[in-house]
Amino acid sequence: MVKITFKGASQEVGRSAFLIDTGDKILLDYGVKLTPNGTQYPLPVKVNLNAAIISHAHLDHTGNLPHLFQETNCLVYMTPPTLGIAKILWFDTLKIAGLEGMDAKFAKDEIAKTEKFTFPVPYGKNMDITDSTSMVFHDAGHIVGSALTELRLKAGRKSLVYTGDFRYVETRLHNPAQFEKIKGCDYLITESTYGDREHPDRKETEKKFVEAVQETIEGGGHALLPSFAVGRCQELIDVLNEYDLSAPIYFDGMGQQVARVYLANPSYLKNPKFLKKALDKVKWVKGPKERAKALREPSVIVCTSGMMQGGSVYAYLPQVYKDRASRIMLTGYQVADTPGRRLLETGRITIDGVDVEVKAKFERYDFSAHAGKEELFRAMKLLNPEKVICVHGDADTTKKFAEGIKGEGFTPIVPELGKTVEL
Ligand SMILES: [Zn+2]
Ligand SMILES: [Zn+2]
Structure with a gap:
């Protein structure tokens, strides 16, 4: 039994x-x-x-x-x-x-x-x-x-x-x-x-996502991608590598450590060489200097956390939230009452204890x-x-x-x- x-x-x-x-x-x-x-x-x-x-x-x-x-x-x-x-x-x-x-x-x-x-x-x-x-x-x-x-x-x-x-x-x-x-x-x-x-078609979602990133860069803004550290950060970098973006991709937060585990276990991946190439190409942010640089030029910023409950995204938000040319792009499920969900529902976030209206564009893509x-x-x-x-x-x-x-x-x-x- x-x-x-x-x-x-x-x-x-x-x-x-x-x-x-x-x-x-x-x-x-x-x-x-x-x-x-x-x-x-x-x-x-x-x-x-x-x-x-x-x-x-x-x-x-x-x-x-x-x-x-x-x-x-x-x-x-x-x-x-x-x-x-x-x-x-x-x-x-x-x-x-x-x-x-x-x-x-x-x-x-x-x-x-x-x-x-x-x-x-x-x-x-x-x-x-x-x-x-x-x-x-x-x-x-x-x-x-x-x-x-x-x-x-x-x-x-x-x-x-x-x-x-x-x-x-x-x-x-x-x-x-x-x-x-x-x-x-x-x-x-x-x-x-x-x-x-059902989920929306995966390829369609990727296409819309990359088009929105491209449009943001061409408009001189930052595509800010707060993402889950395990899987999603690495996946987005892999997706972006397929397209010839005219701006650098910065990679910040705990996703970096996780990416090392991905690279150390190639037999557990579908196309480890492609992922390695993609991760070699992005700029791994190590401190405030690179963060400042990422904010000085049109850029893509892959950071944490996926529902904006803390993480490296808060190093960029004070500038990005008020920039109409920029875009905050969420790619995961947003649990009720999390800052990510609140952003999608109300267009507001809290930075350093101050509640603000977000002027940047914001949207969610289903990469489940x-x-x-x-x-x-x-x-x-x-x-x-x-x-x-x-x-x-x-x-x-x-x-x-x-x-x-x-x-x-x-x-x-x-x-x-x-x-x-x-x-
Ligand atoms: Zn899981
Ligand atoms: Zn689970």
Whole structure:
């Protein structure tokens, strides 16, 4: 018998954490939920774990893992780039907590311990992770090192697939998720983020995006691109490199560290040479001098953070916000009450505690790294599972997604936080 206890990401996006119990206890992901009002944590795991598995580096999947290692001594499995990026994000969590005078849930010692207990596993390698369970990762096409997890549960000869976050179409940096490599799937735990809607055509979006950048440069302004440090910064630089822009591209913020992990793991990318060329060509901002230079000429500035909740974008905003020739271009989902969302809805931002009206143009482009509805259904039909457990979507979307699943003749489960489901 297989039981799953839902420790997070149940009718919400954030704090992914699922405890699988087959006799052996295996934890899938242990993330946090970052909200404008503070961090929400997954429910505590009070059992002795036999193993933990991490799907990818994003904080909503890894953010509380070092805290778990205050008491846990089990092995944790993830791909090598996932560990590389998760470490950057964990140290950044400590830095932000320090700046805000808050206590983080873990310290450097726990990060070191987590790393010590991590067993890096590449895609396609079969691993026995307990006496009765084996595991294999496949590329999930979401960010570098992101994995679909295929678990073979020897008891009852069942198999369970956990998608983590995925894309099932080709994107700039990644091939589509490798669902074709999965051998069997009785139970599917799938993300549901866009379970009720589609993304606009990717190529069209790229085209509109680059045209807007070009127009801004020709008008003598700055195209300011506050972006997610993991994946998006690197992807935008890759996109821009395809076009002969007449202005320099500056690259500022934590995306630089992440880019180094991308470059160190070429086998996890679709076209690593193209990305390397693109990253070699941009100007890596190291300090105030380069920032000032970026603001003295028409320029493209790729910076952080993706929802404008802090980050290097604030080094440029005091000048850019009042410049009608410039353009602030958001490329990710904007959570309610974040500065990015507020900018889109009201045209106002707060700089150094002062609320101002933005004179520069501002707009959002959908560069999502999550599967749209069609991709989610295509993956599900290919795997043909007995039961589909819908996680990582807000309540309304998850319910609509589940209805759609039923309509296709499958059996969906919409879990509640803290509840246990027997499969
Ligand atoms: Zn993710
Ligand atoms: Zn996620």
